[in-house]
Amino acid sequence: MGRSPCCDESGLKKGPWTPEEDQILVKYIQKHGHGSWRALPKLAGLNRCGKSCRLRWTNYLRPDVKRGKFSQEEEQTILNLHSVLGNKWSAIASHLPGRTDNEIKNFWNTHLKKKLIQMGFDPVTHRPRTNIFSNLPHLIALANLKELIDHHSVEEHAVRLQAEAVQMAGFQYLQYLLQPQSQPHPPASVVTSSNYVANGSSGFSDMETSNLLNSLASINDGPVSSSLALPGLSDSISFSHLPDLQIPCSYQTPLSKNNSTDKANHPEFTVFSQGAQNSPKSPWLPSSSSTPSPPSTGAPTLTQTTMWEASSSSSSFGGEASTIWQGLLLEDSLFKAIA
DNA sequence: AACAGCTGCAACCGCGAGTTC
DNA sequence: AGAACTCGCGGTTGCAGCTGT
Numbered sequence: 001m002g003r004s005p006c007c008d009e010s011g012l013k014k015g016p017w018t019p020e021e022d023q024i025l026v027k028y029i030q031k032h033g034h035g036s037w038r039a040l041p042k043l044a045g046l047n048r049c050g051k052s053c054r055l056r057w058t059n060y061l062r063p064d065v066k067r068g069k070f071s072q073e074e075e076q077t078i079l080n081l082h083s084v085l086g087n088k089w090s091a092i093a094s095h096l097p098g099r100t101d102n103e104i105k106n107f108w109n110t111h112l113k114k115k116l117i118q119m120g121f122d123p124v125t126h127r128p129r130t131n132i133f134s135n136l137p138h139l140i141a142l143a144n145l146k147e148l149i150d151h152h153s154v155e156e157h158a159v160r161l162q163a164e165a166v167q168m169a170g171f172q173y174l175q176y177l178l179q180p181q182s183q184p185h186p187p188a189s190v191v192t193s194s195n196y197v198a199n200g201s202s203g204f205s206d207m208e209t210s211n212l213l214n215s216l217a218s219i220n221d222g223p224v225s226s227s228l229a230l231p232g233l234s235d236s237i238s239f240s241h242l243p244d245l246q247i248p249c250s251y252q253t254p255l256s257k258n259n260s261t262d263k264a265n266h267p268e269f270t271v272f273s274q275g276a277q278n279s280p281k282s283p284w285l286p287s288s289s290s291t292p293s294p295p296s297t298g299a300p301t302l303t304q305t306t307m308w309e310a311s312s313s314s315s316s317f318g319g320e321a322s323t324i325w326q327g328l329l330l331e332d333s334l335f336k337a338i339a
Numbered sequence: 340a341a342c343a344g345c346t347g348c349a350a351c352c353g354c355g356a357g358t359t360c
Numbered sequence: 361a362g363a364a365c366t367c368g369c370g371g372t373t374g375c376a377g378c379t380g381t
């Protein structure tokens with residue numbers, strides 16, 4: 001309901017805490033407990049708002065706050081939990097003893113997010129983002145740039161052909177997207193770290209599709225763009241001269257060594273179950289027995305496969321099609337430069 | 340040495356949910 | 361019942377230290 005007016009009050013100190021203020025706050029809380037945060041500053045003799053005191057205590061002064069670098073285990077836990085919980089920093093922090101939500105949030109924003117991006121994952125969806133189609137506009141722009149700069153090059157023809165091939169592939173994928181989905185996507189709620197690859201291979205969002213359409217529509221002098229007619233795409237474009245670029249509709253996980261039961265039931269996706277089935281040794285936490293289990297109220301249990309494993313297998317993303325793409329594209333110096 | 344740009348982290352802000360009166 | 365209040369969360373900002381030029 002109403003918003004706290006405490007921080008609106010003028011005359012209260014803001015900014016970094018001094019060691020003296022820290023000392024006063026710690027001494028007071030050790031002696032009296034924090035009680036009402038709003039009343040605390042006055043009682044303790046601090047010229048701060050209660051909110052500021054609470055923040056300082058919980059994020060910095062609390063004796064059980066663990067400081068210093070995050071371990072690999074902690075990092076992995078954060079990644080796993082974030083893939084399930086999203087930006088629920090407090091919920092994530094509750095699984096990392098001694099770490100505060102603020103610290104985890106900062107660590108995410110400054111390290112893990114970048115790491116994911118570098119690895120080709122979308123930090124929001126935890127799904128692969130470095131596929132050929134999402135990079136299409138950039139690839140085309142690069143190809144055009146190369147052509148402009150080096151128009152006497154003997155590679156001119158090859159570059160043009162490759163750019164055309166990229167366009168063709170885009171259209172073919174659009175064709176696939178516009179077909180009725182015979183294989184429905186899994187519900188968003190079962191997207192886990194382990195199916196980054198699985199979803200990424202077949203799960204283009206509306207936005208991605210729209211972007212793809214826009215980028216393709218922006219190709220002015222392409223050999224086929226003028227004939228783009230939706231939804232009758234398949235009738236207007238011939239792909240017969242291109243290799244058969246199969247669009248991956250399912251993903252055969254190469255990772256499932258540990259979850260053979262799940263695999264038997266859901267060969268394409270690793271699933272997690274809801275709270276009641278929490279195992280005593282939760283796989284989404286480091287193996288330390290001292291770490292608490294996730295709360296039973298709706299906290300899902302993540303299966304063993306980690307994002308790192310998914311990442312390491314991302315080169316097989318797309319199965320057959322990716323092999324074709326590798327053969328077709330990865331040899332090119334342009335693509336090597338991009339990589 | 341000086342400057343600019345970048346990075347990481349502590350702290351702030353605004354909001355919504357829950358509680359009290 | 362509902363206004364007033366508290367608490368906690370998530371996003372954002374400011375700044376010190378670092379790095380590159």
